[in-house]
Structure formats: C-alpha cells, structure tokens
Amino acid sequence: SQELEQSPQSLIVQEGKNLTINCTSSKTLYGLYWYKQKYGEGLIFLMMLQKGGEEKSHEKITAKLDEKKQQSSLHITASQPSHAGIYLCGADRSSGDKLTFGTGTRLAVRP
Amino acid sequence: KAGVTQTPRYLIKTRGQQVTLSCSPISGHRSVSWYQQTPGQGLQFLFEYFSETQRNKGNFPGRFSGRQFSNSRSEMNVSTLELGDSALYLCASSPSGHLQETQYFGPGTRLLVL
Numbered sequence: 001s002q003e004l005e006q007s008p009q010s011l012i013v014q015e016g017k018n019l020t021i022n023c024t025s026s027k028t029l030y031g032l033y034w035y036k037q038k039y040g041e042g043l044i045f046l047m048m049l050q051k052g053g054e055e056k057s058h059e060k061i062t063a064k065l066d067e068k069k070q071q072s073s074l075h076i077t078a079s080q081p082s083h084a085g086i087y088l089c090g091a092d093r094s095s096g097d098k099l100t101f102g103t104g105t106r107l108a109v110r111p
Numbered sequence: 112k113a114g115v116t117q118t119p120r121y122l123i124k125t126r127g128q129q130v131t132l133s134c135s136p137i138s139g140h141r142s143v144s145w146y147q148q149t150p151g152q153g154l155q156f157l158f159e160y161f162s163e164t165q166r167n168k169g170n171f172p173g174r175f176s177g178r179q180f181s182n183s184r185s186e187m188n189v190s191t192l193e194l195g196d197s198a199l200y201l202c203a204s205s206p207s208g209h210l211q212e213t214q215y216f217g218p219g220t221r222l223l224v225l
Contacts, residue, residue, distance in 0.1 A: 030210055030211065031210060031211040033213065033214075035216070040199065040219070040221065041218055041219065042115075042117075042201060042216040042217050042218040042219050043201065043203075043216040044216075045213055045214075045215060045216075048211070048213050050211055088154065090154075092210045092211060098144040098146075098156045098159050098167060098203075098208075098214065099144075099146075099154075099156065099203075099214060100156065101153055101154035101155075102153075103153055104153065
C-alpha cells in the first residue's frame with residue numbers, strides 16, 4: 001500500500017468554490033511538502049509544514065499539518081482556473097531516502 | 112537565481128540503447144536528487160548526490176546510475192533501455208539535502224522508449 005494516500009484522486013469544481021485536498025501518511029511525518037504540477041512539467045513548491053498544528057498560507061492556499069493524525073490538508077479558497085493542476089504531497093523519510101510522494105490529486109476548475 | 116534546469120526536455124530512444132540526462136541545480140545548491148514519474152507508479156526516488164558522492168539510493172536496478180561533478184551539476188544514465196523506462200525524469204536540488212529542507216524541481220526530461 002502507498003505510504004502517502006491523497007484524497008480525492010480527482011476533483012472538478014466551479015470557479016469561485018472552495019476545496020480541500022487531504023494527505024494521510026501511514027508513517028511518522030518529519031516534514032510535509034505540498035507541490036503543484038502542471039501536466040508533464042516539473043513540480044512547483046507550494047509550502048512545507050514541519051510541526052504539528054502548523055498552518056501556512058500563500059495567496060488563496062492554506063495548508064495544515066495534524067501530526068497526531070499524520071495528516072495534512074490543503075485548502076483553496078475561491079478557486080480560479082489558474083489553480084488547475086496536480087497537487088502532490090511529499091514527506092521526508094527518516095531512512096534518508098529523499099521525498100516519498102502521494103498519489104496526487106488532479107484538480108480541474110470550470111470557468 | 113535561475114531555477115533548476117534539465118536537458119534535454121524530450122528524448123526518444125529504442126529498447127537496448129542507453130541515455131544520459133543532465134541536471135543543473137540552483138546556484139549554491141549541492142544536493143541533487145533524481146526521481147522517476149510514471150502514471151502507474153507515481154513519483155519515485157532514484158538517488159541523491161552530494162559533493163560528488165551518491166548519498167542515498169532508491170529501489171531501482173543497477174541500469175540506473177548517476178554522477179555529480181564538482182560544480183554540482185549531475186547526470187543520470189540509464190543503460191539497456193526497456194519500454195518500462197518511459198517516464199518523466201525529474202531532478203531536484205537543495206542546499207545540503209538535509210531533512211526538512213525544501214527541494215526545488217526542474218521541468219523534467221520526458222523519455223519515450225520505443
């Protein structure tokens with residue numbers, strides 16, 4: 001099974017609507033990263049969360065980390081077509097391997 | 112600062128051939144990691160280089176190798192290509208590769224093996 005599970009796998013929302021993407025880890029989280037990817041392109045760094053209860057915001061995107069639940073959520077307020085893409089959560093692994101990634105959430109925003 | 116750059120952006124090879132991909136990290140970054148992204152397996156860690164030494168390695172066969180030069184630029188090589196090696200190969204750089212240090216990704220090299 002995947003170490004990082006994201007839900008939902010895909011999402012279609014009307015422009016202006018809010019949405020939430022979740023990322024749940026089966027192992028202890030040492031650092032949780034959110035990236036956005038346009039199809040076939042590289043990953044754009046959004047935010048990193050390090051401590052339980054931490055919350056960060058950038059423009060209309062807010063991410064929270066619940067360390068006890070080993071879960072992070074990404075919330076987009078008043079979605080826009082520019083928010084469309086694939087959102088990936090990644091986590092540091094204590095073994096030294098670099099980031100392990102979630103399965104991704106594909107977001108489409110209808111104008 | 113310029114971002115992470117990767118060359119070439121697209122590549123078509125045939126089975127059995129070998130390929131070399133290049134990655135130039137952000138200036139000042141000494142850690143370079145490589146990832147493979149496929150629709151079936153998602154994003155998977157290949158290996159990490161720091162100061163010209165491979166520091167970590169993912170679960171990939173020996174056909175996948177890499178190296179890093181003194182200017183921190185890195186190359187990865189795949190020998191005896193298989194159809195399943197078709198993927199987007201991404202490299203990422205960070206200052207020292209420590210835990211909880213953000214990695215910045217390049218645009219990727221899309222490899223198609225026929």
